[in-house]
Amino acid sequence: MRLYDIEIESRLLLGTSQYPSPSILAEAVRASAAGIVTVSLRREAARLREGQDFWRLIRELGVRVLPNTAGCHSVKEAMTTAEMAREIFDTAWIKLEVIGEADTLQPDVFGLVEAARNLSADGFEVFPYMTEDLVVAEKLVEAGCRVLMPWGAPIGSGRGLNNVFGLRALRARFPEIPLIVDAGIGLPSHAAAAMELGYDAVLLNTAVAKAGDPAAMGRAMAQAIEAGRTAYLAGPMEPRDMAAPSTPVLGRAHLS
Amino acid sequence: MGLTASDAKTLIVNGEPREIAAKNLGEALIALDYADAIVATALNGEFVPARKRDAAGLKEGDRIEIVAPRQGG
Numbered sequence: 001m002r003l004y005d006i007e008i009e010s011r012l013l014l015g016t017s018q019y020p021s022p023s024i025l026a027e028a029v030r031a032s033a034a035g036i037v038t039v040s041l042r043r044e045a046a047r048l049r050e051g052q053d054f055w056r057l058i059r060e061l062g063v064r065v066l067p068n069t070a071g072c073h074s075v076k077e078a079m080t081t082a083e084m085a086r087e088i089f090d091t092a093w094i095k096l097e098v099i100g101e102a103d104t105l106q107p108d109v110f111g112l113v114e115a116a117r118n119l120s121a122d123g124f125e126v127f128p129y130m131t132e133d134l135v136v137a138e139k140l141v142e143a144g145c146r147v148l149m150p151w152g153a154p155i156g157s158g159r160g161l162n163n164v165f166g167l168r169a170l171r172a173r174f175p176e177i178p179l180i181v182d183a184g185i186g187l188p189s190h191a192a193a194a195m196e197l198g199y200d201a202v203l204l205n206t207a208v209a210k211a212g213d214p215a216a217m218g219r220a221m222a223q224a225i226e227a228g229r230t231a232y233l234a235g236p237m238e239p240r241d242m243a244a245p246s247t248p249v250l251g252r253a254h255l256s
Numbered sequence: 257m258g259l260t261a262s263d264a265k266t267l268i269v270n271g272e273p274r275e276i277a278a279k280n281l282g283e284a285l286i287a288l289d290y291a292d293a294i295v296a297t298a299l300n301g302e303f304v305p306a307r308k309r310d311a312a313g314l315k316e317g318d319r320i321e322i323v324a325p326r327q328g329g
Contacts, residue, residue: 015329025327040328041296043270043321046289051324055294058325068328076301083303084296084323155329183329205329 001200003036003147003178004093004125006064010035011195011225013066013180014218015205022057024214029061032208032218036064038095040071041084066127068095073108075115082119094119095149095182097129105155105183109136113143120144129182132166134173141177148174149182149203152194156206158186161193171198188217188224195228196236259283268319282310284320295322 001008014034019025029037039058044051058065067085072078075098082094098115100108107129113136116126120143128140132150140148150170153159161167162184171179181194182203191202202225211217264277269288278284281297281304297304298321304312 015327017327017329019327038328040326041323042326044290044293044295044324045270046293049293049324051295051326052293054327055325070328080298080301080303084298087303087305088294088296088323088325 001178003127008035008064008201010222011201011229012191012222013038013182013201013203014208015203016054016058017205018209019214022054025209026057026061028208028214028218029063031215032222034063034218034222036066037061038066038068038203038205039089040068041081041088064093065089065091066093066095067091068129069097071099072097073099075111075118078111078115079118082115082124086124092123092125093127094124095127095129107131107151109133112136113139116140116145117143127180127182132163132170134166134169137170137174141174147178147180149180151183152181152190153184155183157184158207159184160186160190161197164193164197167194167199168197185221188220191221192224192228192231195225196231198232201225265314265316265318267314268317270320270322278314280310280314281312281320284314285309285322288322290322293324295324297322 010033012032012034013036014029014032015038016025067089069078069081072081078098096116098108098111099105112128116128119126126145127147127149128145129149130136137148153162178200180201180203181199185191185204186207194202208214208217259277263279266273267276276284276287278287281299299312300319
């Protein structure tokens with residue numbers, strides 16, 4: 001898959017937060033074979049220097065990073081965070097989050113479009129965390145986004161795909177734009193379902209980080225994503241309401 | 257040109273008030289022991305690139321944010 005002219009082999013993007021330890025995070029990234037991991041920026045204390053150790057660990061993994069603007073509630077905050085991320089991570093990629101509602105962490109789509117337009121004009125390559133709204137998607141593409149990342153369900157909820165109809169409509173409306181389901185995935189079956197809809201990739205974090213065995217769950221997610229992708233390309237059958245015998249009726253022995 | 261007592265000021269560093277003798281953001285980072293750390297900076301909510309820190313003059317009460325890579329989803 002191509003994201004902003006970069007060829008990416010793995011269709012799993014993995015978050016790096018909430019793992020029991022740095023070594024378990026590293027194991028999960030390797031086991032999932034994720035090619036892209038998401039990272040953030042947070043205040044650094046001069047004495048503790050937590051960020052320096054974390055950044056060393058990520059660089060050793062040899063994966064591409066997608067910095068986020070998590071926690072930003074305004075266009076200004078998101079833009080300043082994006083600028084700081086571009087300098088520190090040396091990438092134009094930014095996972096743009098402008099949060100509008102505290103309980104659902106639903107994006108403020110109005111602020112999102114404004115920030116996406118400003119950042120795109122400033123040379124950023126924006127991955128917008130969005131709802132599955134078709135009109136918002138249209139505005140984001142107009143603003144310069146060449147990847148769209150609709151939520152499956154609220155961040156960290158593990159509910160899977162809340163609006164399959166909406167996600168399918170988005171896929172149909174934007175056949176040429178890479179679409180990534182971002183957030184809400186709880187199980188490999190959810191990830192497979194997203195891929196079966198024709199989505200290009202899945203971004204998830206909590207489902208792996210909070211699993212009993214994060215590395216094993218990372219592997220399971222990768223398998224599910226690959227299976228879902230293969231199934232999409234294979235062309236799934238049309239469902240129907242009534243049974244249709246799969247064994248031929250013709251030639252059945254009369255034994256009554 | 258060295259620092260003098262008149263360069264001392266109270267700055268809000270990552271939300272905490274700190275007494276620092278520094279004329280600009282570059283000097284403040286050294287005084288705060290970030291000289292060799294990988295960090296990005298903002299002054300009063302505006303991003304300041306690393307190459308412009310020495311040109312970013314400080315005044316009493318300025319708000320400095322110093323951030324580094326961290327886990328994220």
